[in-house]
Amino acid sequence: MTDEQVAELKKMIHDARKPLNRISMQSEIVKMALNGELPAEKAIDALAKILQGAQDCSQVLADFDKHLMSLR
């Protein structure tokens, strides 16, 4: 694998952290809402963002897979 290819893969892994961070942070909002520290509607919004984050993560992994196949 060339340096360029390694850099490209690293960038894709980095990109996957963004939706993961979204899931992690929005989960904290859900926890706070369930503990009564925030209004319940905040949890509904946060859950929608978590689902979107999971979709985005899945997309990044699919792109990653496609990229790996192209390297064969």
Added chain:
Amino acid sequence: MLTVLLVDDDTEFTEVVCTILDYLGHEILTAASLEEARQWLKQETFDHILLDFMLPDGSGIHLIDEINTLSKVPRVTLITGHPSVKGIIKSLTGPKVDYLVKPINREELENALSSKKSTAAPKTKKSTVKLHFGHLIGESESMHELYTLIERVSKTNANVMLMGESGVGKEVVATAIHDATGREGQYVATNCGAFSKELIGSELFGHEKGAFTGAVGRKEGVFERAVNGTLFLDEITEMPMDMQPNLLRVLESKTVTRVGGTKEIPVNCRVISATNRSTEEIAESKIMREDIYFRLAVFPITIPTLRERKEDIPDLATFFIDQLNKENETDFAWSSEQFAFLQAYDWPGNVRELRHFVHRAAIMSDPDSSLITLPKTIASPFTKTTKASSSALTAGRTIDDVERDLIYATLEKVDGNKTLAAEMLGISTKTLYNRLHAYGDITASA
């Protein structure tokens, strides 16, 4: 409570961090770029900066050098999405910098912020000097009168105005009143003389997001932060006159409306204000509206100067040297001759001047010995000026006396050049000569 700046261009992330930190009781401001962060650093002081590694206009690392030049250096937590950057961050940064790797959770955020608190925790070793209300030192009669006033007012909700010369410890007394009251809210201090006309409204009353250029996030004002606690407004007489009606409205209605907002927020706090001007000066110089004065000075307290309670100097000097001994692991102790030397001086800069003098003495002394080496002179140029101006303005002196002092002070300033002195004084050279003749100054004819 910490004041935190979050520098990150991911708006969803900043929104969540703001929600969490707001809930935890911290004040948080946001910036989406290095440029915006620089603007905030010019306007505010922060306890902690959460800094994204990759920003649209450069790396967060660029900001660290600038942060290190600030008068109060905040802790910095770099946020990175790339674990491999950890090593680079470690090698580039100092002890006040750490990092978090995305994905981040609440616990990690709390831990990053609490590290500041633990480093700021007070040391456990205690001084032998008795502290009244946990802060005040002195067994003189004037201090015991002050303790009685503090005790009385702490049982009420009355607003207090602290008066006294610069350096007498007005903020320390404010803290003592807050602690004696045992209020559940926090003590919040701000300096009314430190903000421009444009910013003081935002500092006192807070602002809504987008209220003005640069208001990138919502900000609570000091009145809101001090709910059920104590708000200390230092240098109250330096507040611009046109801002005072807004303050009066808050004091009367006990509600605050953030700049750019419409909602009235109830605020219930004791306001302790402070000034180094006398009541006569406040009344004569028209620097404060009468209605504001009576709202703030429900219970005025005048703090004695250090020269009025010289018997407290040994206790104060011992307390300060004990503190320095603790910090520097030294074992300095005063001798009775040194106490006499300290008591012979008038300390126009009051307790603050004494504390700085003790610090200077500790630096000059041999750390392996318990003997304290005193600097040759006590007075600094600043304290000299204070002394001159305060003596010139002491009530009870005649106008002729003050005029004479002013003439000689001006002559000294211009090395005896009478033409220049007359020009500075706004009188003719002939009038100056006449005055000097009248004073019987033999050099006047020279």
